[in-house]
Amino acid sequence: MLKIWTDGSCLGNPGPGGWGFVATDGKNIAERCGGEKETTNNKMELTAVIKALRAAKKHKEIEIHTDSQYVKNGMQTWIKNWKKNNWKTADKKPVKNKELWQELDELAQNIEIHWVWVKGHAGEEFNERVDDLARTAAEAYK
Numbered sequence: 012m013l014k015i016w017t018d019g020s021c022l023g024n025p026g027p028g029g030w031g032f033v034a035t036d037g038k039n040i041a042e043r044c045g046g047e048k049e050t051t052n053n054k055m056e057l058t059a060v061i062k063a064l065r066a067a068k069k070h071k072e073i074e075i076h077t078d079s080q081y082v083k084n085g086m087q088t089w090i091k092n093w094k095k096n097n098w099k100t101a102d103k104k105p106v107k108n109k110e111l112w113q114e115l116d117e118l119a120q121n122i123e124i125h126w127v128w129v130k131g132h133a134g135e136e137f138n139e140r141v142d143d144l145a146r147t148a149a150e151a152y153k
Contacts, residue, residue, distance in 0.1 A: 015063045016076040016129070016137040019055025020145035027152035028052065030059035031144025033137045034067060041066070042140070046148035055145065056082050057111040064118040072123045078131035078138060087126055090116055 013036050021028040029046035043062060046055070056079040067073055077083055090112060093099070098106045098113075106112060129138045 012072045012074055012125075013067055013070040014074045014076065015067065016141045017056070017059035017063055017082075018078065018131075018138070018141035018145045019052055019057070019059050020142070020149045021050060021052040021055055022149050022153060025049055025051050027149050028055040029145040029148025029150070029152070030055045030062060031141040031148060032059050032063035032066075033140050033144070034063060035137075042144060044144040044148040046145075046152045048152045053079075053081055054108055054111060055149075057108055057115060059141070059145065061111065061115050061118060064115070064122070070122065072125075074125040074127060076127045076129045076135075076138065078129050078142075080128065083126045083128050085112065086115065086119065086124070 013034055015032055015034045017032045019028065019030045027046065027048055028050035029044060031044035033040060033042045043066065060075060060082055093106050098109050100106055129135050
């Protein structure tokens with residue numbers, strides 16, 4: 012199974028932002044990062060997972076490690092009702108970052124994803140690495 016760690020970062024919110032991911036199949040490790048000049052932390056968290064899934068398109072079972080409850084809860088719980096309610100939240104407001112959620116949902120359709128929440132800044136090796144990647148990418152857009 013492919014294991015992926017993702018993170019997003021934003022210097023100010025909104026402000027310059029970055030995303031990063033590390034993927035490993037147990038033998039090889041790949042990492043990528045990027046960013047945007049004006050974005051939000053949540054957009055970068057979502058973008059990190061989207062970029063990782065695009066890169067891992069041949070894999071059918073993936074374990075995604077994230078320190079973002081927003082991403083994990085969104086994909087495991089909230090998205091079902093958002094789609095049922097025409098992309099409205101429980102209080103009838105439009106879902107923020109709808110286009111990113113829709114893209115992530117589409118990418119996840121034919122993949123068995125195991126979501127793992129990781130406490131941020133707690134010394135977990137790959138979570139620390141993706142945090143560094145995302146922050147460095149955000150700094151480049153400062």
